[in-house]
Amino acid sequence: MKPTLVLVGRPNVGKSTLFNRLTKSRDALVADFPGLTRDRHYGHGKVGSKDYLVVDTGGFEPVVKEGILHEMARQTLQAVDEADVVLFLVDARQGLAPQDKQIADQLRKTGRKVWLAVNKAEGMRRDVVTAEFFELGLGDPLAISAAHGDGLRELIDLVLADFPPAAEEEDSQHPKIAIIGRPNVGKSTLVNSILGEERVIAFDAPGTTRDSIYIDFEREGKPYTIIDTAGVRRRGKVTEAIEKFSVIKTLQAVEDANVAVLVLDAKLEISDQDASLAGFILESGRALVIAINKWDNLPLEQREMIKREVERKLNFLSFAKLHFISALQGDGVGGLFKSIDKAYSSAMVKLSTPQLIRALQLATEKQAPPRAGMFRPKMRYAHQGGSNPPVVVVHGTSLEHVPDSYWRYLEHSFVKMFQLEGTPLRVQFKRGDNPFAPKEAPIPGRASSKPGARRKPVSAPTPRKPRGAPRGGKKS
Structure with a gap:
């Protein structure tokens, strides 16, 4: 088993930048904006001599008791419970903050091995920049720069020194499932219902999910990867730069997946944006399953209206299986997975x-x-x-x-x-080429293909006199 390294710290200390540096990827969204990451984000570490898993977490606010920040703190604590080692990041530029002391006290209670990394220390004396962080009582602080890669190899080798090398795992082809839809249609709730745990934040506010979260899991002994994506709104309504990046990550997740699950809200009409998302999935060539969510306690008249709307506006998706589910109650999720398996096997079929x-x-x-x-x-x-x-x-x-x-x-x-x-x-x-088509005549004067052959001079053809013209010239 690979050891799990969890990155923890207050908002905007560089956790996502460090995650991208350790995984040698750009999977995590990075911007100069606090609170950008909200869910747990897993990746395979590629810096250092050993294999390990890296977990990026949202900004840790341990004292908040409600709202989205409280949900982010719950996700961070769940990641710490799964960790083999915790890497606590602090900001060298801002110095020791009161929130850092609260996080250190919380981590000390978990009983996990905690390493302290002082980030953004490029161009600074290490002994000076780390001095004030001894106050946290977490051992010797290690100065690094996630943006420039300074000190990361030494840090990882030191953090993983007590873990044996992990056995090599065989690469296996397994379905990747992307959950796609508009904001607040229940995508994260569906992901949690499939996994049987609160793996991603499901909050009653549009735009809760900002990044594409890849989650590996097993169902009935078969491996899967499910991708929770950010909701995609109509282009004219996307104004913030963060949301624009979220939309790009969502579209990239569709192209990376084998099967896309288009989630629609039964309490809303099928919009042009739903049809546009369906068209993008079709253009990408991905297998597709349609899930009409929030079907429970819906009046019969509205159910019939939604069926007519789907048939009228999404008639170009006749190949896709349609399911009526309730992600919150878990109704219909089992049947949804049967269609996902069938769609995956059809997409990967080998035809003789x-x-x-x-x-x-x-x-x-x-x-x-x-x-x-x-x-x-x-x-x-x-x-x-x-x-x-x-x-x-x-x-x-x-x-x-x-x-x-x-x-x-x-x-x-x-x-x-x-x-x-x-x-x-x-x-x-x-x-196919027609074997009976006339071949082009060779070009006069072309040199022979034999080495050393000389090019023969080509004389200009003598013009032919028109019929009936005198043979000789005019006598004087």
């Missing part, structure tokens, strides 16, 4: 070439491609060109004349024949 050729023959026999002038496109054979989404490459002649309607007919035929569910399928055409 003989099966695809037979399916192509059946489709063209049932409905031949329309003529393009004097010729009809001829489809000879097909093979698989990729997965997630499945790609079928069709070879033949005159395929550039195949209309879009027949293109869609082939896609639907392959989906139906191979019983794919929850994933789009794409057909690509590759035109």
Whole structure:
């Protein structure tokens, strides 16, 4: 097992910057803004000689008893309970703060091994900058710079010195599930319902989640990764820079996932933003499951209205399975996961070439491609060109004349024949060269391919006289 290193500290001391530096990634949002990180964020440490897990936490406010700051403090304490070692960050530029003393007292009560790191110490004398932090009683403070990487290798080697090297783990392909939707539709509540614990903050206010949180877990002995994303509003309403970064991280999470779960609010109408998100998922080629949340205690008239709205505004997602759930009560979550598994297996399916050729023959026999002038496109054979989404490459002649309607007919035929569910399928055409096409005449005067051959001079052709002209010149 890899040791778990948890980063703790008051807001804006550089925890997310250190997380990105240790994981050699840009997974955590970083800005000069206190309270940016709210949920626990896990990553694999890559600085140092040993393998370990790094956990980024929100700014720790141990004395707050209510509101979003209290929920952030709960998340931090849960991370500390899971930790093998805690790295307590303080700010060298601002010096020792009263809040640092409160956090030190709280960490001392947990019984975990705590190391004290004085961040933002670049360009400063280490003995001077660390002197006042001895007052915290957590041992020798270690001066580092997360932004510049100063002292990080020595810090990690010292912190993990008592842990044996972790055994190598085999890389396994497992589903990545992105939970997508507008703000305050219940995405974080659904994540917590799936995991069976309050893993991410679910607060009754839009915009609670700001970053894309990757969470590894097991369900019925099968590994998964679920991604809780920030809510995406209409572009015209996104004004803050932080929210713009959150939207970018959400769209990146969709492209990184295998299956996307589009969460809609049953108490609201299907908006253009919902359709826009669905269109982006479709363009990304990701498998899709639609979850209509907050279905419990909904009047029958409103339920029928939502079904009609989905059928009318999201008719281009006919391949996706539709589920009516209550994330808060846990109703329908089990059935939702069955569709997720089916969509993942369909997206990653391996189709043999003989099966695809037979399916192509059946489709063209049932409905031949329309003529393009004097010729009809001829489809000879097909093979698989990729997965997630499945790609079928069709070879033949005159395929550039195949209309879009027949293109869609082939896609639907392959989906139906191979019983794919929850994933789009794409057909690509590759035109074969005509062996009977006339070859280009060689260019006169081209040098021989043999080495040392000389280029022969090319004389200008003699102009031919028109028929009926006198042969000789005019006599004088």
